[in-house]
Amino acid sequence: MKYLKNKINQWQEEGKEPTYEFLSIQDFIQELDYATHYLSRLLKTRPLIVYIMLFKKAYLEEGQRNITVKLSEIGKNLLSDQGTPMSHAPIKNGVNDLVKLNIIYKDPQLRPGQINRYEIRLPSEIPAVKEMINTDSNQIIEKVNLNLEDCYTDPLKRIEIFERDNKQCFYCLCELKNNTFYLDHIFPRSQGGENYKSNLITSCKTCNSKKSDKNAETFLLDNYRGGLITQEEFLNQKATLENLIETYENCKLSAG
Numbered sequence: 001m002k003y004l005k006n007k008i009n010q011w012q013e014e015g016k017e018p019t020y021e022f023l024s025i026q027d028f029i030q031e032l033d034y035a036t037h038y039l040s041r042l043l044k045t046r047p048l049i050v051y052i053m054l055f056k057k058a059y060l061e062e063g064q065r066n067i068t069v070k071l072s073e074i075g076k077n078l079l080s081d082q083g084t085p086m087s088h089a090p091i092k093n094g095v096n097d098l099v100k101l102n103i104i105y106k107d108p109q110l111r112p113g114q115i116n117r118y119e120i121r122l123p124s125e126i127p128a129v130k131e132m133i134n135t136d137s138n139q140i141i142e143k144v145n146l147n148l149e150d151c152y153t154d155p156l157k158r159i160e161i162f163e164r165d166n167k168q169c170f171y172c173l174c175e176l177k178n179n180t181f182y183l184d185h186i187f188p189r190s191q192g193g194e195n196y197k198s199n200l201i202t203s204c205k206t207c208n209s210k211k212s213d214k215n216a217e218t219f220l221l222d223n224y225r226g227g228l229i230t231q232e233e234f235l236n237q238k239a240t241l242e243n244l245i246e247t248y249e250n251c252k253l254s255a256g
């Protein structure tokens, strides 16, 4: 921060506008994620690589959105498909594509030459990317909302869970029939556990009553130690349990 302050003071003394872009670590990672997830749907490989290099130069190395770029220095450490260093032409084409698509702006003040100034927009500032982010987050919210139904009392939903769990007791893996299965709450009702699909697992009568309000993973471990399931089965069930818990926690978050 001291470095930044000195730099800003220096700019002000020189009569320049401070142009430092403050991007937190989280924001930088988020923007980089947008670039690889969404910009990659809009751009071909070369312009995408060029954009990521410009983005990194602007926001990671220089801390400003307006940067001076020597095209010959971009991508000199990357290899082309033929295994030779990337040549100037595809880099130049990549930059031109980005300018055409308004992903970066070229400073019109400067004469065309070896050195050009560009304004590098953040991925989240590009309208097409913004739209994709919104669509994706709406879809995620919709999906999560669907999983907030009461699946404990609905007979059809109960069968869905029974089938999801391969018609076996989740804890001891014994085979069960349509009319002999129980549904167990991973987080017990007595502790505020909901009737969401992600909080319910198929159980046999014995496991259901033995588990009671115990922690699900602890109970699974009890069954492994008691020789009811093998180590491999225990690890598989544990991984499935962790996934369910993660989904359940997301459901809880979206439910507020």
Ligand SMILES: [Zn+2]
Pocket: 169, 170, 171, 172, 173, 174, 203, 204, 205, 206, 207, 208
């Ligand atoms: Zn069982």
